[in-house]
Amino acid sequence: MIAFEDVAHDYGGGPLFREVSVRLEPGSFHFLTGPSGAGKSTFLKLCYGELLPSFGVVRLMDRDVRTLSRDALAETRERIGVVHQDCQFLDHLSVEQNVGLPLTATGRPLREADLSDLLGWVGLGEQAEALPPTLSGGERQRAALARAIIAAPNVLLADEPTGNLDWEMSQRLMMLMIELNRMGTAVLIATHDLQLIRFAKAQVNARVMRIAGRRLQIAGADL
Template sequence: MIRFENVGLRYGMGPEVLSDLTFHLPPRSFHYLTGPSGAGKTTLLRLLFLSLKPTRGLITVFGKETTRFAKTELPQVRRRIGIVFQDFRLLDHLTTYQNVALPYRVLGRDESSYRADVIDLLKWVGLGERMHVLPPVLSGGEKQRAAIARALITKPELLLADEPTGNVDPPLARRLLRLFVELNRLGTAVLIATHDLALMDQYDARRLVLADGRMEIYE
């Protein structure tokens, strides 16, 4: 699904912030991405989401090298990837339901074709009673779950989550992890960027560890 070969990234003329990254993410796989703050986890997620280009090396996404994607192809490729940002990026003037349904609205889908799916997913993440509430009224954990639901609604082949449990208490973090595990069992590949060792101990998966811009892989 995703393959990195000797990938490096630098900004301008500065030193490389990521160096010699070589790994692959198979379909239906589950990985953690971890490492100290400033190690480059968010930068790596941006490379995976095709919002950054590497300085060197090759990245292959869904069987095609990213250098061969035309600009017009990128939106379609990104629709196959769900991403949960640390800052949620919910639109405050839209209800929870409308935020989660937004990817379908952008695609021009008629609401009758997705309304039931959005409601079912909101219930699945525990927001069935909050679907008509605006984001400023939601708690941090509720915003987190809304952002996750929005990333999942189009049934992506790959889900990238940047510190998805960073703003919630341990019981809710475990609940969210179970949600990701269930999603993976349904066929989506999952990559969770986290520094929460206790969370990773809850579910055994391959670990990609970044430190000083380089990666070690632990089975």
């Protein structure tokens, strides 16, 4: 689904990481951890084609990202849901319009009932008409999650999705992602919150990857 083959990335000051080879299989659950600045966000950006690797091959849905046209890359992104820590929205549109964007902006039909169900599932049924700036941090993260999954993506990528949330809200958001994974979506979460990883590993069979010393290590069960 997403495969890295001997990938290195360099912003110009030496490789952030190198010799990274890993595959994210359908239905898998991965955490990506490591110290700040290790390259977790860069790794995620490579996963949805926002960045191209400096070296090696990144395959998205079995296609080399370098060979994708701009439209083909956009089409590939339809199958990848992304949640950022800062979860940007179009602040002049309502929550439900923002959540529906992955479908409406790509010309796919949006059923009001599905949208309503999804907002209810993430606990935002009451805030459907609200504007994003009026939402709390937790509500914004859940809205971003709803937007990331409304198009039923094959993969969900989340970059520090609980970075601004309290523990209770973090658990709630994590349970939503675990539930999504149980429905078949592959999940990759970049986080440095080991407590959250332990919480998730108690619920789901998750693998932990760690970027350290400019290499990607697949961690064992113990953290």
